Amino acid sequence: GENVEQHPSTLSVQEGDSAVIKCTYSDSASNYFPWYKQELGKRPQLIIDIRSNVGEKKDQRIAVTLNKTAKHFSLHITETQPEDSAVYFCAAVAGGGADGLTFGKGTHLIIQP
Amino acid sequence: DGGITQSPKYLFRKEGQNVTLSCEQNLNHDAMYWYRQDPGQGLRLIYYSQIVNDFQKGDIAEGYSVSREKKESFPLTVTSAQKNPTAFYLCASSSWTDPDTQYFGPGTRLLVL
Numbered sequence: 491g492e493n494v495e496q497h498p499s500t501l502s503v504q505e506g507d508s509a510v511i512k513c514t515y516s517d518s519a520s521n522y523f524p525w526y527k528q529e530l531g532k533r534p535q536l537i538i539d540i541r542s543n544v545g546e547k548k549d550q551r552i553a554v555t556l557n558k559t560a561k562h563f564s565l566h567i568t569e570t571q572p573e574d575s576a577v578y579f580c581a582a583v584a585g586g587g588a589d590g591l592t593f594g595k596g597t598h599l600i601i602q603p
Numbered sequence: 604d605g606g607i608t609q610s611p612k613y614l615f616r617k618e619g620q621n622v623t624l625s626c627e628q629n630l631n632h633d634a635m636y637w638y639r640q641d642p643g644q645g646l647r648l649i650y651y652s653q654i655v656n657d658f659q660k661g662d663i664a665e666g667y668s669v670s671r672e673k674k675e676s677f678p679l680t681v682t683s684a685q686k687n688p689t690a691f692y693l694c695a696s697s698s699w700t701d702p703d704t705q706y707f708g709p710g711t712r713l714l715v716l
Contacts, residue, residue, distance in 0.1 A: 491662070494645070496645070499643075522703040524703070524704070524705075532709070532710075533693065533707040533708060533709050533710055534646070534693070534707050535707075536704065536705075536706070539703075539704070579645055579646065581645075581646075583703060588633070588634035588651075588653045588697055588699070588702035588703075589651065590636050590638075590648035590651045590661050590662075591636075591646070591648070591705060592648070592662075593638075593645030593646045593647070594645050595643065595644055595645045596643075596644075596645055
C-alpha cells in the first residue's frame with residue numbers, strides 16, 4: 491500500500507517569513523495530493539490540493555508543487571501570519587475510486603511574532 | 604464539511620464494553636470514511652464505504668466494525684477486541700462527482716475509563 495512521509499514534524503518561522511513542508515510518497519499510482527490544516531481539537535480542513543497532471547498550483551499565499559519523478563510534493567506558505575499556526579497534513583491516494591487517503595504524520599507550524 | 608455531524612463529542616468506554624460512534628451527513632455524498640487520529644500521528648483509515656450496504660477495511664480495521672444501511676449514516680462500533688481505543692475519531696465523506704475531495708466531521712474523542 492501507499493506510504494507517505496512528511497517533514498519536518500515541527501517548523502518554527504518568524505511572522506512574515508515563508509514556510510515549506512515536504513512529503514514523499516511510495517505508490518507511483520497515486521495521483522491526488524491534498525493538504526489539510528488542523529487547529530487544536532478541530533477537524534482537518536482542506537486548504538489546497540494537486541493532481542498528478544500538473545506540477546504546481548497556487549492559491550493566494552499558499553502553493554503546492556509536485557515532482558512525480560521523485561515522488562515528492564511540497565506545501566509553500568508565504569508571508570506567514572499568526573493564524574497560520576496549526577498542524578498541517580499531506581495525503582495521497584490513487585484517486586478516482588473514492589478510496590481512503592493515506593496521510594503523513596503532520597507538521598506543527600509555529601509562527602513566531 | 605458543515606453537513607457532516609458526529610456524536611457524541613466525548614465518549615467514555617469501560618473495559619470490555621462495545622461503543623458506537625455516530626456519523627451523519629446531509630450532503631448526499633456517496634462515500635463515507637472513518638479515520639483514527641493519535642497524538643503525533645497522522646490520520647489512519649479504519650473503514651470506508653463507497654455505496655450503501657458495502658464497505659471495505661482500511662489499514663487498521665481490527666477491533667472495529669461498521670454498517671452502511673443508509674446513504675447518510677455510517678456508524679462505527681469500537682469493540683472490546685480493540686485494546687487501545689483511546690483516540691480522536693474522524694468521519695469524512697465525498698461525492699461521486701469529486702470522489703477524491705473528502706470533508707471531515709468535527710470528531711469524537713474516545714477515552715477509556
